[in-house]
Amino acid sequence: MDRAKILVIDDDPVCTGVLLAMLGDDYQVTTANSGIGGIDLLESITPDLIFLDISMPQVNGYQVLKYLQGDSEKAAIPVVVISTLVEESDQEFAKKLGASDYVTKPILPADIQSKLDEYLPN
Structure with missing residues (x-):
């Protein structure tokens, strides 16, 4: 059985390393x-x-979400935002741009597992 493909886009090497380890x-x-x-x-x-991630230099996560929404095939990919931005307005804006879900940093393994269970077929 093929393993599901996950793309992590984050400029924080610690966050990326934690996700890779998990x-x-x-x-x-x-x-x-x-x-x-x-x-x-x-x-x-x-x-x-x-x-x-949302907070990245040059091209931020909001711009990546806009890019995904501009491609009908890519727009269907579930996107879970992982961000230090904790305001409800940030979460609402990300979802308006097409994010499926939102998790705040620091990331917890249980939060990541629940998103995997929700968005990836068994």
Whole structure:
């Protein structure tokens, strides 16, 4: 059985490392350390789930969400935002731009597992 493909787009190496440690054994994980890098990867891969940071230089997570919504095939990919932005308005804006869900940092393994259970087929 093929392992689900997960794309992590986050400029924080600690967050990326934690996610890789949590997901690497069970999923095919690809990482990008910038919004631009994430968009570049999305030109050649179609992940089953994306974990996306919002606060990144140059191209932020909101811009990545807008990019995804501009492509009918990519718009269907579930996107879980993982961010230090904790205001309800930030969460609402991300969801308005197409995010499926929102988790605040620091990330907890139980939060990540619940999103995997919710958005990836068993």
